[in-house]
Amino acid sequence: MSIKNDIRLLRVNYLRGPNMWTYRPVLETWLDLGELEDWPSNRLPGFNHRLDKLLPALIEHHCGVGERGGFLQRLEEGTWAGHVLEHVVIELLNLAGMPTAFGQTRSTTQRGVYRMVFRARDEKVARCALAHGHRLLMAAINDTPFEVAAAVADIREQVDRCYLGPSTAAIVGAATDRHIPHIRLNEGNLVQLGHGARQRRIWTAQTDRTSAVAQGIAGDKDLTKRLIAGCGVPVPEGRVVATPAEAWEAAQDIGLPVVVKPTDANHGRGVMLDLRSQADVEAAFPVAAQQGSEVLVERYIPGDEHRLLVVGGQVVAAVRGETASVVADGRSTVRQLVDAQLNSDPRRGESEDHPLNRLVFEEDDVMLGEVTRQGLTPDAVPEAGRRVLILRNGNLAIDCTDQVHPEVEHVATLAARIVGLDIAGIDLVAQDIGRPLHQQGGAIVEVNAGPGLLPHLKPAAGKPRPVGRAIVDALFPEDADTAQVGRIPIVGVAGTRGTTRIARLVAWLGQLRGLRVGLACADGLYLDRRCLASGDARCFDLSHRLLVNRNVQAAVFENDARSVLRDGLAYDRCTIGVVTDIDGAEALAEFDVQSPEQMVKVLRTQVDVVLDDGVAVLNAADERVAALADLCDGEAILYAADPRTPALQAHRASGARGGRAVTLNNGRVVLATGSSETRLAPLSPSARGNLDDDVLLAAVATAWALDIPSDLIIAGIETFDAHHAAA
Template identity: 40%
Template sequence: MNNPEIEPGLQPAQTLRVQEVAVYRGPHLYSRTKMVRIQLDLGSLEQYPTNLLPGFVDALLKHVPGLREHGCSYGEPGGLVLRMEEGTWLGHVAEHVAIELQNMAGADVARGKTRSVTNMPGVYNVMFEYENEDVGLLAGRFAMELVNFLLPIELQGLAGADMIAPSPLALFAMPEALRVLRAMHSEIAFGPTTASIVREAEARSIPWRRLDNSSLVQLGYGKHIKRIRASCSSLTSEIAAEIASDKELTNRLLIEAGLPAPLGTVVSSVEEAVEAARTIGLPVVIKPVDGNHGRGVNIGLSSQSEVEWGFEQARAHSSQVLVEQQFVGGDHRILVIGGRLVAAAKRVPAQVVGDGRGTIAQLIDRKNEDPRRGNGHESALTRISIDECLIHYIARSGYTLASVPEWGNPVMLLPTANLSTGGTAIDCTEDIHPDNALIACRAALFLALT
């Protein structure tokens, strides 16, 4: 029997293989309870139920003693132990371990089920309840790793664990795994106000789900949705404004509502940004998660060096950075009031037009002489500032501030079209396509912005 706190050394071909991972945040095919589903291929371990693994049950109970209280199909404490002694499959064991690891971390979960997949011998859907999605997923990964490491060395091998959740541990060890889960649960646990509202919702059979790690909670579904954050509710516009200021959360909610939105990943290091860009596909957009006025936003980043540069630009404005799929098209702002579109404007990024004599720097100075331009939002238009982003952006087109564009040649100065970075707006209310108008109205209604 292998000690899970000692590196097992060279591993044979994987016998346990994670094939799919899904998170159910509301009622679903298998249960009304929110659950994680891990589709697990046992491989050759289909031939090894627990009664054919000498010492496995005792070693598992030593590391997770709370499993002795699991009733399983017997409905009373000791039921799971009896099942394992009689012989049950490892997917079923992993289900119970994932549940118990969450309880050891401080959660209160109990429901789970494991079912074989039709016409796929040795493949099982391992499902278990969770309180917090991130804690549940990591507990699922640790459950798989613990089961694997307790197997005889010749049967060990786990593939696809990263599909469940990334692990902060370089090497799995049960004490460290519990420390990580407990710290995670403690950090994101509900405060007393939110917790009391959630408990009351459960008492009234009102479905709820957590939307982020800052206690933003959704009550109900569809047209009955209400959202709370501590004692603040969506009966005011405060929560809607907070959601709209979080670009990643807004995108996620819009996608869940079936509305078009770019895929994106929140990163906190340049290495993560490069990996996210590769996964999403170049070119990408990089922006601060909670920025505004176009600060730190860059588009069309199509190489590793540009992604690295874009990350540093965004991180100067936020500790979290969003790497996002790029949609090609114009930049528009749409105003929805009372569920109806009332105005639309096309935004044009800051630009100058060559006269064959002046440098780009001189052309910018002339543009800023327009009396309508001022600093910040004190005037109808904003002065164009020469900064690192501008210099870098024009360099991508082969220009410097000393370049002299040919007569009539427009030079785009910045990647974003915000008025606060020198852009201009053109009214297009009468030109907007009805489909785009409908999407805008639905987005505003779903986020409760109107």
């Protein structure tokens, strides 16, 4: 077989919001197959076998067949290279740890040119996967070498760079389960949950309710102990020291054994436990000093270390720690024993998928200190049968939530309240978490802000706990009176006929209702009457700002077909979706949109994203627009100036009560539900003359859907032109 020329990637575009393909972000690629347009998979000798050998998991791709092996069946029948590339990229993403199921490939009006899309949570990862997928496909076609493992490793590196941390991801996942939208505000773990004035923000396991004062207190272990001890919480006696000699003096005063640790470090760094001699105490001082600003000596409390997660005044999860030790065989060094007996545990690793960390002497002075105290070094060979202690803490990964005694829970939540943390990791030492602390000499040793959630999400033993959901529920209490928690009313207006004027009028009516309304339209970006950015704001970057703005209580977006094709919508779902017409195909040749039928596929996006309790406002005078009502998850209100419009009449006659509609009768606006009609107060000639019928009716229908009173609608229309001129 002769060498085939590369598939050309003509255009690669990341659609960040809902689009004509799906609700979620996708990477859209325009492909020119060139000569491969004449070479479907069943005409390329050996291609299917080579591809299957490179990516054996392709057998799991159902494709359009709908069953395991479906894609391989399509390969044998003959499918084109664009479709194959779609599946190759998806499989590479799966192998790299970013599971992806959605993809589509469609031909264009140009021979050999296709539009291929696939689900893309992150643009950089998607582009990396596309580049490797392209090379893999051409290697399989031309029977040249390709290193799948290297490609997957490169994509996985991109995934690791862009992925949210496990704590943040758990919270975001729980918010998604409750249909609360999220917006990532930086490349790290700062995430907004909800929109506008109803948003909350998280940064890992800290929230916008976590005060800087509480964080500061929690960061000072000595201050924390003094505050909580004053309120009756049991803590170990201790004091801050400045030198190794002072540490030994304090240890003598407190009584051996003691603990030496930094006052402001975390994750157990620099903490030396059960110190019983002057040499051990003085040797522990520099280890602790290296990890914090001051060193604390405190009474050692026998027992296991526990971490209790307190969220919103309740203990929602608890884990217990274990010591880590090895048994010598008389031949291996301590380092080799650690690798063979501890690091070989599949639960240990360096990634976030591992509940236990690998134990490396060079990375942990506490480990080195423990071994040194036993008269050994990492490279020493202990006598056979000797048990060598490697680590006393740091293995907090055994779930014990169900064993926590109510009195222990009370003390833990009290400590969090005293410090002032809405989310806290309470570290305590107890021999039995199922008994009150005072009965066993247990105590709380630390209160931590921003605690990691991974031990509770993926414990080494026991069942995972839904701690992300607990945090989301604390931020957004479930309230039967709030249908869409975390969401502000959002109105999207799509089409070409009067959409800017409709959007501005609806925004004005919302302001009269007492809401601070953000508006993104062809005239600019506005909050109430203040212009935030001039020029066309029908683009993702500008309009998306409204959802981040804490002052915005409702938002109105004007969307043309070009912005939907170029960026996708700026919001995931909306309360009201307005479609005025399906005109404008003649201006969209660059997107291969050339007919009203194709325009319907684009503008239906506005209807697809209407919430279950939302409303689609549709122009009944265009039957293709009116037909979009069947695609709406919520209700539909149709409008037309002529009450005899067939689609309007059919809609009013539909359902048990009849559908809602807005029309005109002798120049007056009529709100109709089935056969019932309500005439609004007449408009003044000046107000009536300044608004086209379709603009007036679309705006009134939208205001009705937003439950704005009819008298306020009329007042708003009467004052709109004066407001519009001043803005």
